Amino acid sequence: MSVSVMEGSMAVAEAIKVCRPKVISAFPISPQTHIVEELSKMVADGQLDAKYIRVDSEFSAASAVYGSSATGVRSYTASSSQGLLLMIEVLYAMAGTRLPVVLTGVNRTVSAPITIQPDHQDTMALRDTGVIQLHVENSQEAYATHIQAFKLAEDHDILLPVMVCMDGWILTHSYEPIKLEDQKLVDSFLPNFVPKYRLDPKNPLTYGAYADEQVQEFRLMQHFAMERAKSKIEVIANDYQKIFDQYYGGLIDEYKCDDAEVVLVAMGSVIGTFKDAVDTLRTEGVKVGIVKVRSYRPFPGEKIAQAVKNARVVAVMDKSMSVGQGGPLATDVKSAFANKEAPPVLSCIAGMGGRDVTIETVRKMVTKAQLALKTGKIPDIEYTDFRPEYLED
Amino acid sequence: MLRVGSVCEAGKSRLNKTGDWRTLRPQVTDKCNGCGICELFCPDSCIVLENKKAVIDYDYCKGCGICANECPKQAIEMEEERN
Ligand code: SF4
Ligand code: SF4
Numbered sequence: 001m002s003v004s005v006m007e008g009s010m011a012v013a014e015a016i017k018v019c020r021p022k023v024i025s026a027f028p029i030s031p032q033t034h035i036v037e038e039l040s041k042m043v044a045d046g047q048l049d050a051k052y053i054r055v056d057s058e059f060s061a062a063s064a065v066y067g068s069s070a071t072g073v074r075s076y077t078a079s080s081s082q083g084l085l086l087m088i089e090v091l092y093a094m095a096g097t098r099l100p101v102v103l104t105g106v107n108r109t110v111s112a113p114i115t116i117q118p119d120h121q122d123t124m125a126l127r128d129t130g131v132i133q134l135h136v137e138n139s140q141e142a143y144a145t146h147i148q149a150f151k152l153a154e155d156h157d158i159l160l161p162v163m164v165c166m167d168g169w170i171l172t173h174s175y176e177p178i179k180l181e182d183q184k185l186v187d188s189f190l191p192n193f194v195p196k197y198r199l200d201p202k203n204p205l206t207y208g209a210y211a212d213e214q215v216q217e218f219r220l221m222q223h224f225a226m227e228r229a230k231s232k233i234e235v236i237a238n239d240y241q242k243i244f245d246q247y248y249g250g251l252i253d254e255y256k257c258d259d260a261e262v263v264l265v266a267m268g269s270v271i272g273t274f275k276d277a278v279d280t281l282r283t284e285g286v287k288v289g290i291v292k293v294r295s296y297r298p299f300p301g302e303k304i305a306q307a308v309k310n311a312r313v314v315a316v317m318d319k320s321m322s323v324g325q326g327g328p329l330a331t332d333v334k335s336a337f338a339n340k341e342a343p344p345v346l347s348c349i350a351g352m353g354g355r356d357v358t359i360e361t362v363r364k365m366v367t368k369a370q371l372a373l374k375t376g377k378i379p380d381i382e383y384t385d386f387r388p389e390y391l392e393d
Numbered sequence: 394m395l396r397v398g399s400v401c402e403a404g405k406s407r408l409n410k411t412g413d414w415r416t417l418r419p420q421v422t423d424k425c426n427g428c429g430i431c432e433l434f435c436p437d438s439c440i441v442l443e444n445k446k447a448v449i450d451y452d453y454c455k456g457c458g459i460c461a462n463e464c465p466k467q468a469i470e471m472e473e474e475r476n
Contacts, residue, residue, distance in 0.1 A: 098398030159397055197400045204403035214395055221397065 003179050008139035008171040009034030011178040012078075012104055012164075015146040017048050018186040019102075021076045023068035025053035025061045029083040030116045031168030032106040036078055058083035062090035069099040070207055072198030074150060077101065080168055081108035081122045088126060094161050095130025095222060097207060100153030100193070102146065105133070105165040106172055107268065107319075109353050117354025118168040120268065121320040123296075124328050130222045132162040132229055133296040135267040139176050141248040142166045147181075147190060148236045154193050157228050165296070167269040169354070181244055189243050226298040233295050251300035253292040254307050256282065260289030262369045263311040263343075265304065265333055267293045270317065270357045277362035288366055293329065301336025311343045315369040317384075319351040326381045346372055350384040361385055407453075411437065415456035417471045421447045424468035431460035431469065 006014075012035045016024070024043070026036040042048040053064045058079050065075040079087060084105055094101055105123040109115050123133060134149065136142045142164060149162040166172065197205055211218065234250030241247040255275055257263055264274055271292045278288045291307050293300070308314050318327025325331060330347030337345060348365045351357040364384050372378045427445030439453040440460060447460070447469070461469040 096398065097400070196397060206401045206403055206405040207398075209399045209401050209405050210409065211399060214399075217395055218399055221395065 011139045011143045013038035015143040022073035023075045025064035032080040058086040062087040070199045072195035074193040078104035080106040084122045091129040098159040101161045102149045105163045106168045108168045119319040119352045123165045124320045135165045137271040170269045249294045251295040255290040257289035261287040261312045263289045263308045265291045266317040277359040313369045315346045348382045410452045412452045417456040418474045424466045434463045
């Protein structure tokens with residue numbers, strides 16, 4: 001074990017290196033670039049025994065790792081924003097063919113208007129692909145979660161691609177001390193990939209077969225694997241803690257929820273700010289807590305309901321919008337609470353296009369949630385930090 | 394029982410005779426010297442060499458014309474499919 005100060009992107013590259021993938025393929029796009037640049041350097045310098053395939057697009061990158069994973073080797077890719085969107089067609093096929101590729105979804109806004117600032121619109125567009133989505137709060141968690149991701153993806157009860165989502169720039173380009181684990185320990189946690197099936201010219205198989213009649217069952221098999229992943233994610237997080245003495249939550253993580261009247265629900269790097277805000281609010285006597293959603297797919301509805309059972313109101317923050325509906329995370333939380341005894345849900349949209357989410361932003365959400373409680377009226381959507389002066393007349 | 398990922402035994406693609414959506418039909422002419430280049434290029438693996446001549450399996454040839462394009466002898470002619 002060693003600790004060095006490094007960029008979040010380097011922490012991800014270091015994590016991938018100790019996972020010993022055999023094939024990496026990627027196309028550079030901000031803010032994912034530093035991760036794959038560093039990995040290609042590691043391969044070129046002989047520090048990582050892998051094949052790095054340079055490609056002409058994200059569609060090709062996803063296709064290359066689809067193929068390499070089908071031959072039975074550990075494979076990795078990463079992208080952001082438009083690049084992730086270009087991968088979608090292949091990601092559906094990858095999840096359907098049950099190939100355990102790990103990818104990093106470095107969160108960035110989707111055009112138009114064009115910007116390279118972070119929000120969650122891109123990975124939200126991949127929500128229904130069948131790819132497991134794990135969101136991380138900081139770079140050390142990104143390091144740990146990538147190692148856990150391969151173990152989860154390659155488990156024969158799961159066999160689904162896993163995407164580790166991390167906020168672009170905020171995490172990928174900030175420097176923090178990172179604890180790097182010893183190769184031997186990582187090897188003991190993450191043994192070699194043993195494929196269930198593999199492409200082998202000596203024993204040919206059909207991949208990507210045609211089906212009409214059985215489509216529903218194939219889709220259900222993916223869903224059941226996602227359901228099994230719920231317990232597996234927790235087991236793997238606990239095993240990681242045993243070996244590496246670090247824990248970031250399983251499906252969710254809770255912060256000061258036990259006696260909280262207002263519980264905030266969010267994903268990703270804002271959780272750090274949320275914790276500071278909650279600490280401040282608590283000194284002022286406001287009973288606030290946080291549920292950090294670590295696994296977005298599979299969605300841990302039961303866990304969240306359990307964590308907020310004593311709360312009087314829940315405020316969910318989304319960094320993206322399903323246009324015509326609202327915040328996707330809030331929508332999922334509401335659907336998890338439907339037909340159950342659960343607190344009312346306030347949906348808050350903030351932080352889109354990289355707009356800063358500050359302690360003040362969190363304070364506004366809490367105030368709105370308290371107001372909603374007092375008046376008994378919950379607005380459909382609360383646009384936190386919304387600037388009406390920007391709107392056309 | 395369905396297998397994970399719809400992976401199944403090899404040879405399943407033979408069940409669908411994909412040749413029936415062909416609109417152009419490659420015809421191997423006497424100019425063929427059996428070099429085998431078309432056999433390598435055909436994306437549907439439906440060309441074999443028999444007696445030093447390219448023979449096309451029309452059950453699976455989709456009429457893409459790659460063979461005609463790659464043949465150094467221009468020995469393959471693409472004709473309109475009439476069948
Ligand atoms: S490439 Fe042309 S010459 Fe060579 S085998 Fe095919 S048809 Fe014949
Ligand atoms: S037309 Fe295309 S599919 Fe048909 S034999 Fe030639 S290369 Fe193969």
